Amino acid sequence: MSRQVTETVEKIALPILDAEGLELVDIEYKKEGQNWFLRVFIDGQEGKPIDLDDCSRVSERLSEALDQEDPIPGAYILEVSSPGAERPLKKETDFMRAIGKNVYVTTYEPVEGQKAFEGVLTHFENGHMTVEEKQKSFQIPLEKVAKARLAIVF
Structure with missing residues (x-):
């Protein structure tokens, strides 16, 4: 199920990130303790750094889009952040x-x-x-x- 969720969230997130001039690095959907977490890792295109305002803006827009489409059953916590110094390499x-x-x-x-x-x-x-x-x-x-x-x- 988590793979299906991350693929669906990716389709919703990509247009938002493109409009913001940002890049999708990774998406995680996993349970920790009693809570489900949806983590979206973003970065600037061409390695440009991002800041807290970028994360807040994307979080707000993505949250609205996810509320509208409602692709995830049940409650979850959305986190949008930088991938950090140990950025995953996928593509x-x-x-x-x-x-x-x-x-x-x-x-x-x-x-x-x-x-x-x-x-x-x-x-x-x-x-x-x-x-x-x-x-x-x-x-x-x-x-x-x-x-x-x-x-x-x-």
Whole structure:
């Protein structure tokens, strides 16, 4: 059910974000304790930063649209925010923008004996990424990626 909800919310949110000049990064719909949360992560297009006013504006407009269409049964809490420093990487454009940055990637099945990689994304082309981890490079096909995000290096 949560996949159906996120797909429906995406269709409702995209025109709002396009009108605001913002980008949809991710949508989560999950239960935590007694409450259901609908989290919509947004960012500026071309990596432009967003602020609290952007989040408030989108939250208000999205809340009105969701109330009108009523695609989610039951009560939920809507949160609209920035993806933060550890932004998830989902679309090919996300990976292209992350070239040269530190990433953390997990895979569904081992790639060269590993399922977790943390290093610099050095290349992305034709659905394959190259992650440079210490002294070794890994070629990881996008279809094997379970999760990927930017990684903070201390």
